[in-house]
Amino acid sequence: MVKNRVIITSMKTITETNIPSPCWLLDEKALRKNLKILKQIKDESGAKILLALKGFALWKSFDIIRETLDGCCASGLNEAKLAHEEFQKELHTYSPAFKESEIDTIASISHHLVFNSPDQFHRFYKRVKEINPDISLGLRVNPEYSQAPKEIYNPCGLYSRLGTTLENFDPSILQACDGLHFHALCEQDCDALEGVLENFEAKFGGLIKKLKWVNFGGGHHITRAGYDREKLIALIKDFKKRYNNIEVYLEPGEAVAWQCGDLHTTVLDIVHNGIDIAIIDSSAEAHMPDTIIMPYRADVEGADEANKKQYTYRLAGNTCLAGDIMGDYSFDEKLQIGDTIIFKDQMHYTMVKATTFNGINLPAIAIKREDGSIEVLKTFGYEEFKGRLS
Numbered sequence: 001m002v003k004n005r006v007i008i009t010s011m012k013t014i015t016e017t018n019i020p021s022p023c024w025l026l027d028e029k030a031l032r033k034n035l036k037i038l039k040q041i042k043d044e045s046g047a048k049i050l051l052a053l054k055g056f057a058l059w060k061s062f063d064i065i066r067e068t069l070d071g072c073c074a075s076g077l078n079e080a081k082l083a084h085e086e087f088q089k090e091l092h093t094y095s096p097a098f099k100e101s102e103i104d105t106i107a108s109i110s111h112h113l114v115f116n117s118p119d120q121f122h123r124f125y126k127r128v129k130e131i132n133p134d135i136s137l138g139l140r141v142n143p144e145y146s147q148a149p150k151e152i153y154n155p156c157g158l159y160s161r162l163g164t165t166l167e168n169f170d171p172s173i174l175q176a177c178d179g180l181h182f183h184a185l186c187e188q189d190c191d192a193l194e195g196v197l198e199n200f201e202a203k204f205g206g207l208i209k210k211l212k213w214v215n216f217g218g219g220h221h222i223t224r225a226g227y228d229r230e231k232l233i234a235l236i237k238d239f240k241k242r243y244n245n246i247e248v249y250l251e252p253g254e255a256v257a258w259q260c261g262d263l264h265t266t267v268l269d270i271v272h273n274g275i276d277i278a279i280i281d282s283s284a285e286a287h288m289p290d291t292i293i294m295p296y297r298a299d300v301e302g303a304d305e306a307n308k309k310q311y312t313y314r315l316a317g318n319t320c321l322a323g324d325i326m327g328d329y330s331f332d333e334k335l336q337i338g339d340t341i342i343f344k345d346q347m348h349y350t351m352v353k354a355t356t357f358n359g360i361n362l363p364a365i366a367i368k369r370e371d372g373s374i375e376v377l378k379t380f381g382y383e384e385f386k387g388r389l390s
């Protein structure tokens, strides 16, 4: 929490105290720190690493990410176009189901295309190869093993539609298939990957020697403190050794933008109903939906859990949804209207999911450069709210 911000409009330099509110502020230094870790994984393991746009797609930061990562993985036409226009290295597109009306464009700009089912593979592969003879085709398989912490994030759960099970595998695709893809992790360490790999190999290992690549998906929490990077490197090296130095891809989203920036918001009002409630100019529902879906509690700068410090407040969003609540937090000092509340680690799965629900403004997007200067990249207003309705 930062005490009453004074906005001096004539001031030319933008600092953290006069950025728009709400605002996502990417920290370039922290992003580069993550990329350095990912580079080490690449260099020592020989794997290629892609950015999963599903988790993080702040494309004005792609100049920085492109220096290290090998490309992007996209989940469909729009993400593929963004990667093609703004990232430009390798583009791997996987979708749970491709559409007739979109497959031609996707085929023309992608380097890898991963189908979810043998049926989709058969339906589209000839057409895709005709449009782009150099494209490398693959199939997402379901290793039917995951330690994902929640069912909503478990691609190998009961009745999952994501990936082909061994039972549904159709060997006739193999004549045109260069690789297999699995994605079975969510914010997980290497031990979980080891378990997935064992199951993947037990089911599909017999096919791998004939392939050009295997994609280990995302969910690797590589940049988190305590993640066993040496073990990841060893697992990949061992896998490559056993399969003729086959190309291995990782496609993390969260790990790229992990702890790379915050959401800056402002206290608008403080109301009392059994407890003290601070209403801020943001929304858990619209701007940080994983706090409700996961659910989890974002850290707030200078704050602790409820009742640990002297003054406890419920921080709540400025929408009419009763459950639009970020959580209960305690502070050393009383909150005042105009105070800044900073939610930590709000780069991944936030701006890609944000909505204008209830007409609430999307947070501005800004970047703090390595020298400390701040560039406001984009602000949003009524036009964005109106423009996505009709």
Ligand SMILES: *Cc1c(COP(=O)(O)O)cnc(C)c1O
Pocket: 052, 054, 055, 073, 094, 183, 185, 186, 187, 217, 218, 219, 220, 251, 252, 253, 254, 255
């Ligand atoms: C979500 C997803 C990713 C990225 O997952 P993170 O948890 O953000 O690393 C990668 N690949 C696929 C297929 C995904 O669905």
